Amino acid sequence: MKQSPQARMGLAESFQKRRRIAAWFALPWIAVGLTGFLFAAFLGEEHTAREVVFLAAFAITVIGALVGVRLYRCPACDKVPSEDGILLNPKTCPWCGVRLK
Numbered sequence: 001m002k003q004s005p006q007a008r009m010g011l012a013e014s015f016q017k018r019r020r021i022a023a024w025f026a027l028p029w030i031a032v033g034l035t036g037f038l039f040a041a042f043l044g045e046e047h048t049a050r051e052v053v054f055l056a057a058f059a060i061t062v063i064g065a066l067v068g069v070r071l072y073r074c075p076a077c078d079k080v081p082s083e084d085g086i087l088l089n090p091k092t093c094p095w096c097g098v099r100l101k
């Protein structure tokens with residue numbers, strides 16, 4: 001796929017915008033989820049609320065990750081930039097090779 005330098009610049013820009021929006025939406029969930037995990041650990045083995053807090057924290061973290069992944073996509077091929085795991089700020093898309101930075 002041939003593209004003008006201007007079109008490529010636009011894709012990189014829109015990817016960076018998506019990345020910021022994804023972080024903005026996903027990070028609060030993940031932060032709350034991780035706080036929940038810490039809280040569950042703090043409650044200790046014998047506490048009955050521990051499992052509930054742990055599950056809630058897990059669910060919230062998963063929601064955060066799903067929201068992030070939903071938004072965090074390559075603007076050219078609509079895939080999540082990933083290799084072994086999700087690439088947080090790749091120079092190019094590993095799937096279609098479009099410049100993202």
Ligand SMILES: [Zn+2]
Pocket residue numbers: 074075076077078079093094095096097098
């Ligand atoms: Zn791509």
